[in-house]
Amino acid sequence: MLSIVAVCAIFSYTLVFAKRLPKQFSFKEEKALSEWEEKIFKGRVLYVVEDGKLGRYLSAYSKESASGIFYKIKFDPKKEPMVSWKWKVVKFPEKKSMRSESDWIEKDDYAARFYVIFPRLAFNLTKSLEYVWDEDIPEGTVMTSPYFKNIKIIVIESGKKNLGKWVSEERNVYEDYKLAFGRNPGEAGAIAIMTDTDNSLSTAEAHYDEVKVGYKDGE
Amino acid sequence: MIGSPAQTRLLVLIFFAAVVPAGIVTLCLYYLIFNMMAWQIGIPEAVAYNLIPVARKVNLIIAVALPISLVIIWLLALELSHKLLGPIVRLEKDLDERISSKKSGPIKLREKDVLRPIVDKINQLLYKAGP
Numbered sequence: 178m179l180s181i182v183a184v185c186a187i188f189s190y191t192l193v194f195a196k197r198l199p200k201q202f203s204f205k206e207e208k209a210l211s212e213w214e215e216k217i218f219k220g221r222v223l224y225v226v227e228d229g230k231l232g233r234y235l236s237a238y239s240k241e242s243a244s245g246i247f248y249k250i251k252f253d254p255k256k257e258p259m260v261s262w263k264w265k266v267v268k269f270p271e272k273k274s275m276r277s278e279s280d281w282i283e284k285d286d287y288a289a290r291f292y293v294i295f296p297r298l299a300f301n302l303t304k305s306l307e308y309v310w311d312e313d314i315p316e317g318t319v320m321t322s323p324y325f326k327n328i329k330i331i332v333i334e335s336g337k338k339n340l341g342k343w344v345s346e347e348r349n350v351y352e353d354y355k356l357a358f359g360r361n362p363g364e365a366g367a368i369a370i371m372t373d374t375d376n377s378l379s380t381a382e383a384h385y386d387e388v389k390v391g392y393k394d395g396e
Numbered sequence: 397m398i399g400s401p402a403q404t405r406l407l408v409l410i411f412f413a414a415v416v417p418a419g420i421v422t423l424c425l426y427y428l429i430f431n432m433m434a435w436q437i438g439i440p441e442a443v444a445y446n447l448i449p450v451a452r453k454v455n456l457i458i459a460v461a462l463p464i465s466l467v468i469i470w471l472l473a474l475e476l477s478h479k480l481l482g483p484i485v486r487l488e489k490d491l492d493e494r495i496s497s498k499k500s501g502p503i504k505l506r507e508k509d510v511l512r513p514i515v516d517k518i519n520q521l522l523y524k525a526g527p
Binding site: 214216217218243244245247285292294296298299300301303305307322324325327328367369371 | 427430431433434435437438439440441442443444445447448451
């Protein structure tokens with residue numbers, strides 16, 4: 178009897194609190210950021226909803242800092258592999274020229290990042306895909322983060338040709354994960370957005386909008 | 397020193413009864429604490445920068461402390477097995493001496509011995525059986 182009650186309670190909880198897919202974030206309201214969690218790494222990046230010519234969007238301004246906004250959402254990349262968003266870089270971080278391999282961590286600043294996080298039972302097995310817009314690194318580059326081998330960085334926009342312009346991105350997380358890690362992904366557990374300049378000790382600004390998570394290709 | 401196969405069995409039983417639950421609880425707490433901290437930190441680079449070095453230090457401490465802890469638990473289990481099995485061994489020795497007629501009369505035990513109720517009954521049997 179007790180087990181039936183427990184199963185019913187879990188089922189009801191799932192029905193009430195499960196996040197429906199696809200999940201969309203339009204940042205059209207000032208309260209839009211309230212459903213995101215702020216995560217601070219080094220210093221605080223200013224994330225605010227701003228008004229533009231085409232409506233509201235999320236603005237991120239970083240000054241020698243690194244913090245992100247984080248949203249927990251479960252989706253199965255095998256069933257709903259697509260994520261999309263719009264972003265605009267206003268200013269790139271000023272990275273110093275790389276002197277040696279050990280300086281690589283000093284270059285780990287990006288004007289705009291979009292994360293998909295794949296949590297595991299053991300925290301050290303958690304894997305992350307990071308889509309970045311970098312000034313110098315060629316588009317299509319897949320790198321391992323200088324911080325940890327389970328963080329893979331995919332450069333999907335490069336250079337200043339689109340500086341100050343909105344650019345739409347749509348990625349197949351399933352395929353990107355296989356490309357980056359060489360295996361099939363498990364369930365995704367969170368997404369995050371970050372603009373950071375903590376390593377280059379400079380400033381950067383980027384805007385984000387129309388984030389959509391967990392849908393089938395062509396939907 | 398291990399005196400008999402029964403003590404070996406009891407020693408192993410006590411040792412694993414202490415080590416297995418402790419190991420399970422430690423493992424659960426280890427991952428619970430680190431996983432909750434990882435979720436709280438959130439940003440993967442921040443997790444890698446702050447949490448992974450701490451986990452490595454904790455792992456190193458566990459690697460050093462675990463063998464020492466196991467030896468201590470083994471010694472405690474040995475002591476406990478002596479305490480639990482000692483009265484039975486003494487009782488067996490007393491009974492053997494009476495069977496071989498080396499000794500006669502009731503078996504004597506300490507006042508607070510755990511086997512006292514059983515030994516009292518054995519003494520009644522010995523009394524009924526006669527010399």
